[in-house]
Amino acid sequence: MIQITVYRIGLYEQYEDLSKEDAYRMDGFKLYATNTSTIPPDGYLCYEDGPGHPSTTQTISCNHLGQYVIYYDDTGDSQFGPIIELCYVAITGCQKGMWGPNCTEACSSICVNQHCHPENGSCIWGCDPQRCVNRRCDTNTGACTEGCVTGWVGQYCTCGKCKYVS
Numbered sequence: 001m002i003q004i005t006v007y008r009i010g011l012y013e014q015y016e017d018l019s020k021e022d023a024y025r026m027d028g029f030k031l032y033a034t035n036t037s038t039i040p041p042d043g044y045l046c047y048e049d050g051p052g053h054p055s056t057t058q059t060i061s062c063n064h065l066g067q068y069v070i071y072y073d074d075t076g077d078s079q080f081g082p083i084i085e086l087c088y089v090a091i092t093g094c095q096k097g098m099w100g101p102n103c104t105e106a107c108s109s110i111c112v113n114q115h116c117h118p119e120n121g122s123c124i125w126g127c128d129p130q131r132c133v134n135r136r137c138d139t140n141t142g143a144c145t146e147g148c149v150t151g152w153v154g155q156y157c158t159c160g161k162c163k164y165v166s
Contacts, residue, residue, distance in 0.1 A: 009046065009060045009069060010090035026054050026084075028075025033066030041070045063117060063124050065096055094118040108142035110156045116142075131157035 009031055027049060034043020046062030046069075062069075069091050073082040094103035097114045099121040107116035110131065111123035127137040131152045132144035148157035 009062055009092075010058070010088075026073070029054070029071060029073040029082075031060060031062065032070045032072060033062055033064040033068070034070060035065075035067045037068055037070070039070075039072070040074070041072050043068070043070070065115065092118070108156045109158050110137060110142040110144075 029049050030041075030045060031047040032041035032043045033046055034041050036042060043066055044062075044064040046064060047060045069089070071084065071086065071089070073084060075082060094100070097107050097116075099105050099107055099116050099118045103118065105121060107114045107121060108123065108127075110127045110129075112125040112128055115124050116122060117124055121141075123139060123142040126139040127142040129135040129137045129144070131149055133146040133149055136145045137143060138145050143155045144157045148154070152158070
């Protein structure tokens with residue numbers, strides 16, 4: 001099972017000349033990141049359209065792991081029900097545990113479940129402070145803020161058998 005950390009979702013309407021009055025067709029839609037294809041979705045709700053008509057082209061942030069991104073709409077109009085007229089959906093992200101422009105950088109092992117933001121490598125769910133002095137680490141970077149406990153070295157206290165020549 002491949003899980004992707006979804007970073008950004010771009011939605012593009014089918015017709016470039018679609019007027020704002022026609023945006024009601026997308027009214028009330030939701031975006032989910034999930035590990036199942038269940039409908040209605042049972043995963044993480046990334047976005048829910050609020051009152052008023054949405055923009056027909058938009059970029060939505062969603063920092064969550066999932067195998068699927070599901071566009072779900074059960075609102076629609078009174079005559080036809082939900083109408084989905086998306087031309088293009090762009091999903092940007094990296095495989096779990098990786099980050100960077102080409103997803104080639106490994107997330108810090110001190111990030112909880114080695115889950116980090118695909119764009120900057122910061123720990124999404126915080127850091128595991130077991131190797132940090134006073135169990136304190138920066139929840140964004142995963143770095144131990146007060147140093148490492150005995151036997152561990154490095155910014156993230158990930159090296160337990162390193163040898164340094166002085």
